[in-house]
Amino acid sequence: xxxxxxxxxxxxxxxxxxxxxxxxxxxxxxxxxxxxxxxxxxxxxxxxxxxxxxxxxxxxxxxxxxxxxxxxxxxxxxxxxxxxxxxxxxxxxxxxxxxxxxxxxxxxxxxxxxxxxxxxxxxxxxxxxxxxxxxxxxxxxxxxxxxxxxxxxxxxxxxxxxxxxxxxxxxxxxxxxxxxxxxxxxxxxxxxxxxxxxxxxxxxxxxxxxxxxxxxxxxxxxxxxxxxxxxxxxxxxxxxxxxxxxxxxxxxxxxxxxxxxxxxxxxxxxxxxxxxxxxxxxxxxxxxxxxxxxxxxxxxxxxxxxxxxxxxxxxxxxxxxxxxxxxxxxxxxxxxxxxxxxxxxxxxxxxxxxxxxxxxxxxx
Amino acid sequence: xxxxxxxxxxxxxxxxxxxxxxxxxxxxxxxxxxxxxxxxxxxxxxxxxxxxxxxxxxxxxxxxxxxxxxxxxxxxxxxxxxxxxxxxxxxxxxxxxxxxxxxxxxxxxxxxxxxxxxxxxxxxxxxxxxxxxxxxxxxxxxxxxxxxxxxxxxxxxxxxxxxxxxxxxxxxxxxxxxxxxxxxxxxxxxxxxxxxxxxxxxxxxxxxxxxxxxxxxxxxxxxxxxxxxxxxxxxxxxxxxxxxxxxxxxxxxxxxxxxxxxxxxxxxxxxxxxxxxxxxxxxxxxxxxxxxxxxxxxxxxxxxxxxxxxxxxxxxxxxxxxxxxxxxxxxxxxxxxxxxxxxxxxxxxxxxxxxxxxxxxxxxxxxxxxxxxxxxxxxxxxxxxxxxxxxxxxxxxxxxxxxxxxxxxxxxxxxxxxxxxxxxxxxxxxxxxxxxxxxxxxxxxxxxxxxxxxxxxxxxxxxxxxxxxxxxxxxxxxxxxxxxxxxxxxxxxxxxxxxxxxxxxxxxxxxxxxxxx
Numbered sequence: 090x091x092x093x094x095x096x097x098x099x100x101x102x103x104x105x106x107x108x109x110x111x112x113x114x115x116x117x118x119x120x121x122x123x124x125x126x127x128x129x130x131x132x133x134x135x136x137x138x139x140x141x142x143x144x145x146x147x148x149x150x151x152x153x154x155x156x157x158x159x160x161x162x163x164x165x166x167x168x169x170x171x172x173x174x175x176x177x178x179x180x181x182x183x184x185x186x187x188x189x190x191x192x193x194x195x196x197x198x199x200x201x202x203x204x205x206x207x208x209x210x211x212x213x214x215x216x217x218x219x220x221x222x223x224x225x226x227x228x229x230x231x232x233x234x235x236x237x238x239x240x241x242x243x244x245x246x247x248x249x250x251x252x253x254x255x256x257x258x259x260x261x262x263x264x265x266x267x268x269x270x271x272x273x274x275x276x277x278x279x280x281x282x283x284x285x286x287x288x289x290x291x292x293x294x295x296x297x298x299x300x301x302x303x304x305x306x307x308x309x310x311x312x313x314x315x316x317x318x319x320x321x322x323x324x325x326x327x328x329x330x331x332x333x334x335x336x337x338x339x340x341x342x343x344x345x346x347x348x349x350x351x352x353x354x355x356x357x358x359x360x361x362x363x364x365x366x367x368x369x370x371x372x373x374x375x376x377x378x379x380x381x382x383x384x385x386x387x388x389x390x391x392x393x394x395x396x397x398x399x400x401x402x403x404x405x406x407x408x409x410x411x412x413x414x415x416x417x418x419x420x421x422x423x424x425x426x427x428x429x430x431x432x433x434x435x436x437x438x439x440x441x442x443x444x445x446x447x448x449x450x451x452x453x
Numbered sequence: 454x455x456x457x458x459x460x461x462x463x464x465x466x467x468x469x470x471x472x473x474x475x476x477x478x479x480x481x482x483x484x485x486x487x488x489x490x491x492x493x494x495x496x497x498x499x500x501x502x503x504x505x506x507x508x509x510x511x512x513x514x515x516x517x518x519x520x521x522x523x524x525x526x527x528x529x530x531x532x533x534x535x536x537x538x539x540x541x542x543x544x545x546x547x548x549x550x551x552x553x554x555x556x557x558x559x560x561x562x563x564x565x566x567x568x569x570x571x572x573x574x575x576x577x578x579x580x581x582x583x584x585x586x587x588x589x590x591x592x593x594x595x596x597x598x599x600x601x602x603x604x605x606x607x608x609x610x611x612x613x614x615x616x617x618x619x620x621x622x623x624x625x626x627x628x629x630x631x632x633x634x635x636x637x638x639x640x641x642x643x644x645x646x647x648x649x650x651x652x653x654x655x656x657x658x659x660x661x662x663x664x665x666x667x668x669x670x671x672x673x674x675x676x677x678x679x680x681x682x683x684x685x686x687x688x689x690x691x692x693x694x695x696x697x698x699x700x701x702x703x704x705x706x707x708x709x710x711x712x713x714x715x716x717x718x719x720x721x722x723x724x725x726x727x728x729x730x731x732x733x734x735x736x737x738x739x740x741x742x743x744x745x746x747x748x749x750x751x752x753x754x755x756x757x758x759x760x761x762x763x764x765x766x767x768x769x770x771x772x773x774x775x776x777x778x779x780x781x782x783x784x785x786x787x788x789x790x791x792x793x794x795x796x797x798x799x800x801x802x803x804x805x806x807x808x809x810x811x812x813x814x815x816x817x818x819x820x821x822x823x824x825x826x827x828x829x830x831x832x833x834x835x836x837x838x839x840x841x842x843x844x845x846x847x848x849x850x851x852x853x854x855x856x857x858x859x860x861x862x863x864x865x866x867x868x869x870x871x872x873x874x875x876x877x878x879x880x881x882x883x884x885x886x887x888x889x890x891x892x893x894x895x896x897x898x899x900x901x902x903x904x905x906x907x908x909x910x911x912x913x914x915x916x917x918x919x920x921x922x923x924x925x926x927x928x929x930x931x932x933x934x935x936x937x938x939x940x941x942x943x944x945x946x947x948x949x950x951x952x953x954x955x956x957x958x959x960x961x962x963x964x965x966x967x968x969x970x
Contacts, residue, residue, distance in 0.1 A: 121643075125545050160903075160953070161573050163641045164606045166543040247541040248579060275572040338852060356852075406747070410847045 093137035093189075093213035098130040101204065103306030106400070108200030110305055110323065111298075111418070113390050114404040115373035116197015116223030117159040121167050126201060129169065129208045136204045139189050139213035141296050144287030149185050150215055151176045152232075152285060153202050154193035156244070156267065157277035159405060167198070169205035171245055171279040176206050178243040179281040182253055191215040191290065193230070193282055195298040196223025196373070197403075202279075214299065221295040221421035222390050225372040227267065228260030229433045231423045232285070235293040239263045243281045246274035295421045301327075309399045319399025320414050330447055332377060332384055333366040333415040334358055334396060340407045353393075353407050355415065366415060368393070370404040375438045377415060385417045385447045386435040388424035392416050417447045454511050457499065457675070459492060460708055460888040461517040467888035468495040470502070474715065478502040479885045488519065489665040489672075496673040510675050515666050515691075516682035516704040516890070520655050524752035527555060531600045532562035533653040534593045536586070536622070537646065538614045539570035539606035542578055548604070548646055553753035560654045562598045565589040569614045570606030573903055573951075578606060581614045583621060590625025602653035604634035604646035610902055630656045630696075637699065637758045639901050640953070644748055644757035651754060652699040659698035663691050680962075682890070684760050686711040686741045687897040687959055690928060700759065702751060706733045707742050707761050708890030713858040714740045715889055716880035722856040723845050723874070726886070727863035729771040730785035734764045734844045737858075739937040741959065746940070759899060764844050768837065770863030772804045776829055781836050795821050804866060807833045813865040838868045846873050860886040896962060897937075898924030901955040909952060913939055916956040929960030 105119040126136075144150065153172055155162070180186055190203040190210070195218040203214045219230040233239065242254040244267055252270040257263035271278045285294070308326045312319040324331060335355040342351035350371050357364040366384070369376045374391040377384045385391050393402045396412040423429050425446065435442040460467045461484055469479040480498045485491035492515075523529045535548035548564050549557045567589065569581035593601060601622055605614040612635035619631045634649040666679060681694035682704040688694075694701065706726065713724045720740040726733045736743040742761035749760045767783020771790045774781055786793035786801055793799040795806040796817025802825075808814045810822040810830045849855060854875035859867040860883040869877050882889060898920040904912035921934050938957040 121546065124550055128545065128550070158573070160640060163643075164543070164573070165539070165578075166546045166642060168543070168545040170545065247544070249541075275574075275576075275578070336846070408746075409851075410849060412847070 091140060091143065093139040093143075095135045096138050096204075096214075098127065100303055101126050101130070101201070103310060104200060104299065104302045105306065106309050107302035107304065107306030108195055108197060109401040110309075110392050110394065111200075111221075111302055111390065112196030112223040112401060112403070113373040113392050114370055114402070115225065116194060116199055117162060118403060119198045119201050121162065122198045122201035122205060125167060125169055125205055126208070129205070134208045136207045137213040138299060139215050141215050141217045141290050141294065144188065144215065144290055146286060146288040148188035148287035149183070150285045150287065150290050151179060151187045151190045151206070152193050152219065152282040153190060153206055154199045154280055154282065155202050155277070156271050156280050161275060161277040162198075165247070165275065165277050167202075167205070168247065169209050171247055172202050172206040173209040174251075175243050175245045175279040175281040176210060178245060178251055178253070179241070179284060182241050182243060183284055187212060187284070188287065189213045189215045191294065192218040192299070194218055194220040194223045195295075195302050196220065199223070200299070200302055215290060215294075216299045217290060217294040217296045218298045219294050221298050221424065222388070223373050224433060227264040229437070231295050231421070232283070232289070232293055233260045234423055234426070234429050234432050237283070237285070237289060237293060239283055242267055242283060244270050244274075244278045246278050248274075250274050295423065298421075313399060320394055320396070320416065323399070324416060327418050329416050329418040331414060332391075332417050332447070333361050333364070333379065335361055335366065335413065337407060337409055337411045337413060338365075340409060342404075349404055351404070355413060358412070368415070369440070371438050372404060374404065376435060376440050376442065383442055383445075386440065386442055386444055387438060388420040388429065388433045388444070389447055390418040390420060392418060419448050420446075455509070456512045456514065457496070457510050457677075458514045458888050458890070459495060459516070460705065460890075461488060461492065461515065461519060462705060466491040466495045467885050468499050469882070469885055469888045470499050471889070476882050476889060479882060479888065481885070487665065488517075488662060489669045492666065492669040493672050496669065496675065500673060500675070510677040512680060513670060513675060513677050514680045514682055514688055516708045516887070517662070517701060518705050519662055520659065520698040521702045521751065523655060523658055524556070524651060524754075527559060527752075529658045530559050530654040531657040532598060533560050533650055534563045534565065534589070534596075534598045534601040535561070535646075535650055536589055536601055536603045536618060537564070537566045538568075538581065538603065538618060539578065539642070540566055540568040542570060542606055543642060546643065548602075548650065550643060551755065552647070556752060556754065560650060562600075563592060563596060565592075567618075571608070571611040571614065573607060573610065574905060575611045581617055583617065586618045586621045587625060590622045593622065593629065594626045599628070599630060600653040600656050601629055601631045602634070602646070602649040603631060604642065604649050606642060607640070608633070608635040609638055609640055609645070632656065632696070636697070639757045640903075641757045644755050647754045648699055648756040648758040651751065651756065652697060655698040656696065659695045663695040666691065682708055683897075685744065685897055685957070686761075686890070687895050688962075689896065693927065703760050703763070705887060706735065706763055708887040709733070709860055710735050710737055710742045710761070710890065711740070712886030712888070712890030713737070713860045713880065716882060716886060717858045717878045719856055719858060719878065722858050722878070723848055724858045724860060725841060725845065725864065725867055726861040727859070727866055728769045728861050729790060729863065730767070730769040730787050732766040732768045732841070732844070732861075732863070734766070734848050735761055736848050739935070741937050744938065744957070762848070764848055766840055766844050768804070768840055768866075770803070770805045770808070770866070774802045774804060774807055774833055776802070779832055779836060781833060781840070804833075804837065804863065808865045834866070834868070837866050838871065841867060842871050842873070845871060849873060859883065895959045896924055896927045896929045897957055897959045898922065898927060898929070899955070899957040901953070903951055903953050905951050907952070909941060912952045912954050913941065913956060916954040917958065920956045920958045924958050924960050928962055930963040931960070934958050934960040
């Protein structure tokens with residue numbers, strides 16, 4: 090069994106870039122979490138990354154995420170102390186110590202939350218998450234697809250308010266109860282989700298997704314340094330598909346039932362000239378239509394990337410005139426099972442479409 | 454109405470005299486290190502051209518890049534006491550986070566972090582710790598600091614913590630200049646605080662510079678109210694403007710765009726300002742530059758406040774042209790055009806040389822570029838045309854073709870036909886469009902706030918009313934107010950139909966306004 094390996098700040102910078110791409114438009118920018126980690130590393134912290142294979146069956150793993158509105162997060166800035174506090178509280182609730190910490194979602198800012206907690210708690214981060222991307226709701230995880238227990242949950246804010254959701258009748262109830270508490274403390278809170286055993290993580294988590302974010306971010310930065318196309322580098326590395334390239338023609342956003350819903354229309358450029366892609370989003374990009382025919386749907390990762398810089402573009406920062414490339418990256422296999430599709434397929438987002446992977450027929 | 458407009462750039466001080474909407478005279482003089490002398494000599498040349506006894510000047514507008522340059526060049530900056538209100542929230546990322554270290558070293562006087570601040574819905578996070586503010590005030594006095602920047606969590610929604618803190622600080626340190634973040638800005642604590650810190654470190658310089666401007670007017674025997682041009686194309690009376698130097702950061706390009714609107718009599722167009730080294734592309738909406746709604750970096754610091762949305766390309770009259778493989782810019786010979794360009798006998802092939810060879814302009818000696826292959830000239834112009842076309846397309850907010858107004862010394866490179874452009878408009882005095890720009894003396898008011906539980910129309914109406922109140926406070930004639938920008942963004946996760954609404958209004962300066970005198 091190898092000891093957890095130390096992660097350098099340079100690697101964390103890469104994780105932030107890769108995680109923003111894996112966020113498929115949602116999950117919030119990792120910028121503020123990255124600033125926290127730069128500060129922690131300046132003070133001498135080094136966080137280690139643990140191979141999930143090295144978890145013992147009975148080890149306890151904390152699953153963390155920052156919950157709330159990205160806009161509130163721009164004023165009440167994410168703080169390692171609250172996320173660490175959520176983990177400590179969970180230890181009190183279950184009366185056991187955690188062996189390691191992992192992320193709820195590798196997409197966006199939550200990719201770095203376990204690193205922030207781990208820095209203060211002196212625990213390693215597990216190289217895994219339970220979405221393999223970003224999704225808006227609690228039941229959209231590999232743990233939910235595996236029918237693991239969804240409680241307890243701890244939620245803390247900066248004022249020393251804390252809530253334990255001791256039980257919930259379903260994942261949807263867990264989402265509803267925790268969301269209500271989150272709104273009450275100002276629509277931003279640090280949460281520790283239902284604790285997992287080492288065995289559950291090994292069998293039900295999406296493994297090595299932290300390494301995946303790192304690898305993607307690394308490729309983008311290397312391509313930039315070499316003045317090569319960062320998007321091609323990502324596609325080659327992950328076996329992705331270039332779905333479309335063009336210019337944002339229209340963005341229509343509206344907030345309904347706690348989601349940022351909307352559509353973006355892209356006019357084709359270069360080899361896509363004369364064609365149009367329409368993207369529908371619910372925090373994350375959910376469906377892409379090419380000239381009115383469905384081209385890609387969730388859970389395949391639909392990522393919108395600045396054509397020149399290779400930086401991901403969030404659904405909140407889409408703007409008319411941006412030059413973008415739309416790519417698809419393969420989803421973790423668990424999300425592609427019939428049960429997975431039930432939880433995170435197009436119908437889970439209200440689209441009356443069958444899921445057909447853009448990678449169907451592709452040879453692995 | 455007779456106005457003088459002065460644009461104090463890093464290299465040149467441009468001044469124009471306007472009679473109504475007619476440019477009577479324009480002069481260009483070198484900018485002097487003390488600023489004042491350059492303005493005085495520009496005014497001397499300008500007033501000398503006025504027939505004696507033709508009446509007084511009604512207003513003088515000055516736009517300057519002085520403050521931006523101070524930040525970029527790290528000079529004349531005052532150390533600042535940063536007061537952050539919001540604990541226990543946002544504790545791990547104190548003021549000056551992510552600043553370039555050389556700049557932070559100059560500006561960071563003291564950092565105080567205090568309990569207080571608000572939630573997104575206006576509830577307090579915790580009560581403001583007034584005792585801690587008082588203590589900070591005493592420490593500021595002991596340290597002899599002269600400027601403070603106060604930033605409180607969600608202050609754009611509820612400014613009371615910042616207002617209370619400013620009162621206490623002033624009571625403890627009379628004469629302290631205090632910048633509050635809600636006066637500058639947008640939601641986004643770090644970026645708003647950064648703008649506030651930059652402003653605070655420039656207030657001393659702004660005071661001295663404004664006094665210099667006033668002295669120049671006195672020495673030139675001009676008795677007229679003085680206004681300073683702002684990032685959004687409006688003006689503020691000098692006495693108010695000196696409190697907010699960051700609001701004049703981008704007044705140069707903004708003045709060009711306003712000048713283009715004025716000279717072309719167009720309110721909605723794309724403006725392409727081609728200088729010696731760069732091309733600035735912006736969009737005019739209702740005669741004003743469209744605002745940036747994203748982070749703008751100044752001297753390496755991320756800020757979010759009222760700035761025009763500009764796209765800068767490394768393309769200008771002095772840009773270097775490499776034939777094989779063809780490359781245009783971003784390197785430029787800049788102000789050394791008259792030594793370096795081929796048409797002046799220099800060694801470098803520049804965009805200006807290509808323009809002369811293509812007979813787009815008369816400059817220097819054409820025979821010196823007679824040997825340029827026609828295909829090179831043609832390919833270079835095609836490349837430039839492509840660069841401008843793409844830039845224009847990026848800045849357009851609609852698919853329909855729009856008019857393009859060409860200004861700046863290098864605007865000969867703009868072709869008459871461009872994709873997505875309905876017509877290319879050339880204007881008289883285009884080389885001094887920047888100096889003409891601030892001539893339309895209007896003031897503005899802006900609101901950027903989250904509204905809850907209100908229908909969209911009502912939220913916008915409420916925001917408009919607040920923006921109008923602010924404009925009137927800045928000296929606008931209430932009868933002349935008009936809305937120039939409305940934007941709304943629904944917010945995910947926030948309850949009760951939350952809508953972030955931004956409204957900006959402008960109006961003419963009230964005739965009885967004595968603010969500028």
